Amino acid sequence: MLRVQELVTAYGKIEALKGVSLEVAQGTITCLLGPNGAGKTTLMMTIAGVLKPKLGTVSFLGEKLSGLAPHAIVARGIALVPENRLVFPSMTVLENLRAGAFQRKDDFDADIERLLGRFPRLKERSAQLAGTLSGGEQQMLAVARALMSRPKLLLMDEPSLGLAPLVVEEIFAIIAELHRDGTTIFLVEQNAHMALKVAHRFFLMEQGRVSFSGDPGSLAEDEVIRRAYLGSSRN
Amino acid sequence: MALIDIFQNTLDGLTAGASYALLGVGFTLIFGVLRRANLSYGPAIMLGAYAATWVSLHTGAGLLVLFLVAVLATVLAGSYVERLCFAPHRRGPAAAAMVASFAIWMQLEELATLLLPRHLYAFPALYEGGALHFGPFSLRVESLLMLLAALAVCFVGWKALYATRFGVAVRAVIDDPRAAELSGISVGAISLRVFALASAIGGLTGFLIVASHEQVTPMLGMWSTLKGMLAMMLGGLGSLPGAVVGGLALGLIEAHSQWYLGPQFRDFIAYFLLFALLAARPPWMNTRSAY
Numbered sequence: 001m002l003r004v005q006e007l008v009t010a011y012g013k014i015e016a017l018k019g020v021s022l023e024v025a026q027g028t029i030t031c032l033l034g035p036n037g038a039g040k041t042t043l044m045m046t047i048a049g050v051l052k053p054k055l056g057t058v059s060f061l062g063e064k065l066s067g068l069a070p071h072a073i074v075a076r077g078i079a080l081v082p083e084n085r086l087v088f089p090s091m092t093v094l095e096n097l098r099a100g101a102f103q104r105k106d107d108f109d110a111d112i113e114r115l116l117g118r119f120p121r122l123k124e125r126s127a128q129l130a131g132t133l134s135g136g137e138q139q140m141l142a143v144a145r146a147l148m149s150r151p152k153l154l155l156m157d158e159p160s161l162g163l164a165p166l167v168v169e170e171i172f173a174i175i176a177e178l179h180r181d182g183t184t185i186f187l188v189e190q191n192a193h194m195a196l197k198v199a200h201r202f203f204l205m206e207q208g209r210v211s212f213s214g215d216p217g218s219l220a221e222d223e224v225i226r227r228a229y230l231g232s233s234r235n
Numbered sequence: 236m237a238l239i240d241i242f243q244n245t246l247d248g249l250t251a252g253a254s255y256a257l258l259g260v261g262f263t264l265i266f267g268v269l270r271r272a273n274l275s276y277g278p279a280i281m282l283g284a285y286a287a288t289w290v291s292l293h294t295g296a297g298l299l300v301l302f303l304v305a306v307l308a309t310v311l312a313g314s315y316v317e318r319l320c321f322a323p324h325r326r327g328p329a330a331a332a333m334v335a336s337f338a339i340w341m342q343l344e345e346l347a348t349l350l351l352p353r354h355l356y357a358f359p360a361l362y363e364g365g366a367l368h369f370g371p372f373s374l375r376v377e378s379l380l381m382l383l384a385a386l387a388v389c390f391v392g393w394k395a396l397y398a399t400r401f402g403v404a405v406r407a408v409i410d411d412p413r414a415a416e417l418s419g420i421s422v423g424a425i426s427l428r429v430f431a432l433a434s435a436i437g438g439l440t441g442f443l444i445v446a447s448h449e450q451v452t453p454m455l456g457m458w459s460t461l462k463g464m465l466a467m468m469l470g471g472l473g474s475l476p477g478a479v480v481g482g483l484a485l486g487l488i489e490a491h492s493q494w495y496l497g498p499q500f501r502d503f504i505a506y507f508l509l510f511a512l513l514a515a516r517p518p519w520m521n522t523r524s525a526y
Binding site: 050069074075080086088089090091095098100145 | 410418421
């Protein structure tokens, strides 16, 4: 569904991605693990069009995406839930959801109702400003906002970051639920334990390259966790 | 009677403040969406007023035509500024766009003086009759129109920003441009439309100002930029209702300090207040979006 080939993205002269290739199959939850600074967020930002790659391509359903602006990539069916959520703080929960549906020409009120039904805490706070929500609620809002564009592929960048364990459980339950409803999910996670429980396939990234890929059972979990947090080269 | 003076000054201050509020709203729209100060906002308004004056001198057209010319020319000048100064510097340092807008300011002033070389031109009066009198108070009809226009723009602007799809997108861009792009909103397209909208408000304001003063000079450009920026800053940088309050407050401060301290203190007090505000940075002042 999503194919990334030999992707190189640089900040000035420093290459954060040094030729990344990977694939996300339709209908799966695919997880990207790796230590801080491995380039996971850079990869997500490059797929979403916020960063422009120096070399390589990103293609989605057979169409080349690299070079398109982020709003054009949303139009093609990819939505990113960015790291640190980035909700619109001075807008209400409801307005955040409407902003997520900006490109849709059809009537989306039913979708808002459906999403608020799925996230009851957002429903209670639908008239509240997003900036006043708790971290977990903001994360749910960021996910719901991304879903308002009705993406075929949902990218999520560390949705559990800075959240309490119970809230993390809740977020992962939502991820599993979204997948059951037919959304393909490509997830960056630091929480390798939780990620391996839901993922069908995972990639390990270290220092700008994919160093391992496989099914969750193909590498012992403690080895994955060791490499995801520390990187293999540093032991 | 001191009380009558206070009341009349307040009335005068509010009518001057209404034009500042309009300029402040235009400035804030642009600053909010682009996070860049557009020094050429006033000069674009001045050019619009000059275009209307030129049409008036050459054709003797009526006020409605002059109004349309002023708005159209301001929107054109504003879009020119956007394409030249702001579209290329959307990601670069804020100072680059600001300096570029200063260069365009000079260009627009040159253009105005080429169009109409004398320093001062008469502009048809908005209203020929005298002032309205309510007991001891008087109010010029032009001022009343300015107040009404400010109220109408605020009402329509409020509705547009808080009750339409376009408004949701504009506020999303103001809140977080990157998250707006990721939500499918084209920041470039929204910026250009906001620029055009702010320029239209500027054109309306410029027309009302020159038609109620019945004259136009190239100084209108700098005057509009300064008053608009002051209103925006007094209102807390980046808040539209704040800009309206800031503009009205500026008008009131000017009217009262002129009456009690003398005309030479009029601008001094306003700028001193701005300095004090910037130095003290009260919590309602939004310094997050400035640079």
